[in-house]
Amino acid sequence: MTGKTLADWLAYLERLHPSAIDMGLERSREVAQRLGLGKPAERVVTVTGTNGKGSTCAFLASLLRQQGLKVGVYSSPHLLRYNERVLIEGQEASDGALCEAFAAVEAVRGDITLTYFEMGTLAAFWLFERAGLDAVVLEVGLGGRLDAVNLIDADLALITTIGLDHAEWLGDTRESVAAEKAGILRAGRPALCGDLDPPQPLLEQVKALSAPFFLRGRDYDLAITDQAWHWYGHSRHGELLELHGLPLLDLPMENAALALQAYALLELPWQAEQITAALASTRVSGRLERRALNWHGKPLTLWLDVGHNPHAAAYLAGRLASRPMSGKRLAVFGLLADKDLDGVLAPLLGLVQDWAVAPLPTPRTRPAAELEAALLNLGASVTAYSDVAAALEGQCARASAGDEIMLFGSFYCVAEALEWLARHSIGEVQDGFAG
Secondary structure (H helix, E strand, C coil): CCCCCHHHHHHHHHHHCCCCCCCCCHHHHHHHHHHCCCCCCCEEEEEECCCCHHHHHHHHHHHHHHCCCCEEEECCCCCCCHHHHEEECCEECCHHHHHHHHHHHHHHHCCCCCCHHHHHHHHHHHHHHHCCCCEEEEECCCCCCCCHHHHCCCCEEEECCCCCCCHHHHCCCHHHHHHHHHHHCCCCCCEEECCCCCCHHHHHHHHHCCCCEEEECCCEEEEECCCCEEEEEECCCCCEEEEEEECCCCCCHHHHHHHHHHHHHCCCCCCHHHHHHHHHCCCCCCCCEEEEEEECCEEEEEEEECCCCHHHHHHHHHHHHCCCCCCCEEEEECCECCCCHHHHHCCCHHHCCEEEECCCCCCCECCHHHHHHHHHHCCCCEEECCCHHHHHHHHHHHCCCCCEEEEECCHHHHHHHHHHHHHHCCCEEECCCCC
């Protein structure tokens, strides 16, 4: 594959393994050994959870970079470019660097078949080792125990929330999900959990590994008021740490609180002003992202969110309910076939006055007719469209000045919207969900 473009490599990776997902570490571990991969940086943090992984990784990376550390972040999936998955010093890996990394993995894998994700993970590790980084933050792709990211023995293991998703791989109970996610924990190394009610299998694994455990609501927590939020937590040595009067954030402050507790355990300078600046500057595309639109002279607000399971929908509903508005709220919605449609719709029905539904650009999509039927059965006003772009244009046309459009349901949905915004050269990014 020498001399191939990134697009060539990605197409090759999609054909390399007969299954998109093949849980297990044996194949990846063997190729990692052949590559001579070790620990990708002095400090390694692994993050798993049902929701909130991306923003937690972004918050922690901002905190580390604010201290002058060279930081790498590995995350998935991407929205528009594969390069988004591998960040080094806040910059996306170049096409050339990714091609070189894929070639290095390919040169040693021999007859071992790797999935798209496994190849990408090993390539990211290869790039991180060569970048001379001080820290890396690794987002688990699926589950934890058998995910390729779990090849690395992290210094800190973070679990954001535990809910139901990917039932075919993780099981259909919170207990089975927790058992899989607890697989990223390591003996004697700190484990952090942002779930207020962690299932028993997680607690049992923490005890079995004698892992120092930092639990939200007990060892750290946050309080949010109309004007600010406040945090308390503990250092590695048990010292109480507090931050008061932090500015409200658009991204989930629960995830910022978890990232703060992780940062506190890394024994780095604790300077309130720098910490506040790092949190306030953190952005993640497609997570409670606000765009101001001027649609043919009509001012509108567009919100983009990749939430696609009941837990994410409930969180989104809570944020919307906290922002009373005088105009209407319209939705643009698409969902994959394996997601819990009823569970996603239930929290949001009373907050949206009009729905537009569309299929996603993947064979895994739930048909628009099915989404339309479900909403009609619930008494909602809904129109089906041929694609996300058409649905978004339809809602822009239907909306009145001052109305809000909420587009959510999938990474695919948000990616389509971002491409639509770019084509029309509209959609100025704005701060302000918190305000």
